[in-house]
Amino acid sequence: GIQVEQSPPDLILQEGANSTLRCNFSDSVNNLQWFHQNPWGQLINLFYIPSGTKQNGRLSATTVATERYSLLYISSSQTTDSGVYFCAVTGTASKLTFGTGTRLQVTL
Amino acid sequence: ETGVTQTPRHLVMGMTNKKSLKCEQHLGHNAMYWYKQSAKKPLELMFVYSLEERVENNSVPSRFSPECPNSSHLFLHLHTLQPEDSALYLCASSQGHPGTFTYNEQFFGPGTRLTVL
Numbered sequence: 044g045i046q047v048e049q050s051p052p053d054l055i056l057q058e059g060a061n062s063t064l065r066c067n068f069s070d071s072v073n074n075l076q077w078f079h080q081n082p083w084g085q086l087i088n089l090f091y092i093p094s095g096t097k098q099n100g101r102l103s104a105t106t107v108a109t110e111r112y113s114l115l116y117i118s119s120s121q122t123t124d125s126g127v128y129f130c131a132v133t134g135t136a137s138k139l140t141f142g143t144g145t146r147l148q149v150t151l
Numbered sequence: 152e153t154g155v156t157q158t159p160r161h162l163v164m165g166m167t168n169k170k171s172l173k174c175e176q177h178l179g180h181n182a183m184y185w186y187k188q189s190a191k192k193p194l195e196l197m198f199v200y201s202l203e204e205r206v207e208n209n210s211v212p213s214r215f216s217p218e219c220p221n222s223s224h225l226f227l228h229l230h231t232l233q234p235e236d237s238a239l240y241l242c243a244s245s246q247g248h249p250g251t252f253t254y255n256e257q258f259f260g261p262g263t264r265l266t267v268l
Contacts, residue, residue: 076256084188084239086259129194131257138207139184139257141194 045070045134047142055148056120064115064145066130074133075106077115080144081126089115089128120149153177155260157242163266164232172227172263174242182247183225184257185217188239200225201247232267239264 046069056062066075077089090097090104092113097104101120106113117124127144134140155176164170176183185197199207200219214236216228225242245257 074255078259084241084262084264086241086262088256088258091256131194138196138199138209143193 044138045072045132045140047130047132047140049128049130049142049145051145052143053146053148055150058121058149058151060120060149061116061118062120062147064117064128064130064147066113066115066132066142068111068113068130068132070111070134072108072111072132072134074139075113076131076139077104077113078129078131079124079126080129086129117147120147122149122151125149155242155244155258157240157260157263159263160261161264161266163268164229165268166232166234168232169228169230171229172240172242172265174225174227174260176223176225176242176244176258176260178244178258180244180246180258181222182245183219183222184243184245185225185227186241186243186259188241188262190238194241198227229265232265234267237265237267 048067050065075093078086092104092106094106094108101118103116127146129144131139131141158173182201186194188194197211198217203219218226239262241262242260243257245255
């Protein structure tokens with residue numbers, strides 16, 4: 044099956060800083076999603092982005108399907124951005140496969 | 152209610168108990184999923200239902216028994232669980248394409264945190 048790797052595994056930022064999270068995948072994908080898991084376990088949809096670039100407020104994402112990676116940008120980080128960020132992909136007729144996540148801590 | 156809801160949010164059970172987890176989606180989707188998230192492991196897909204038919208079962212032990220009575224409701228019946236089954240159980244839904252089993256954007260519920268004593 045498809046392998047999904049995320050980097051970095053852990054990230055500590057001061058409030059107001061910017062960051063880039065990376066997701067590499069091993070095969071062609073039909074779908075790619077970015078999620079934020081809050082401290083209570085809820086997975087919140089950030090982007091559905093099999094290709095191209097999208098922006099939503101302080102967050103934006105870019106997927107370059109031909110090069111098998113996606114990037115999630117967080118600008119002007121806030122303490123409420125803390126949590127785990129997951130990338131998940133679906134190949135042709137296959138299940139949604141999650142990466143191991145990037146754990147982000149934003150400090151004051 | 153909106154989105155995907157799950158009850159209960161927390162559950163503590165003994166190894167000889169029988170309990171059920173409930174999931175309801177209010178998004179008009181036709182596919183529903185159960186995932187397991189254990190500490191320090193990626194989310195693992197357990198079951199997929201498309202149009203109320205089970206289309207995927209990822210080698211899940213028989214002590215976990217799913218049920219999908221209609222496209223809006225999904226249950227996970229639990230019996231004689233082991234302590235290693237303690238985890239966060241997440242339900243999700245999406246608008247699937249049953250013929251090809253490709254899945255569009257998935258939306259998750261808040262999860263049930265299960266502890267098996």
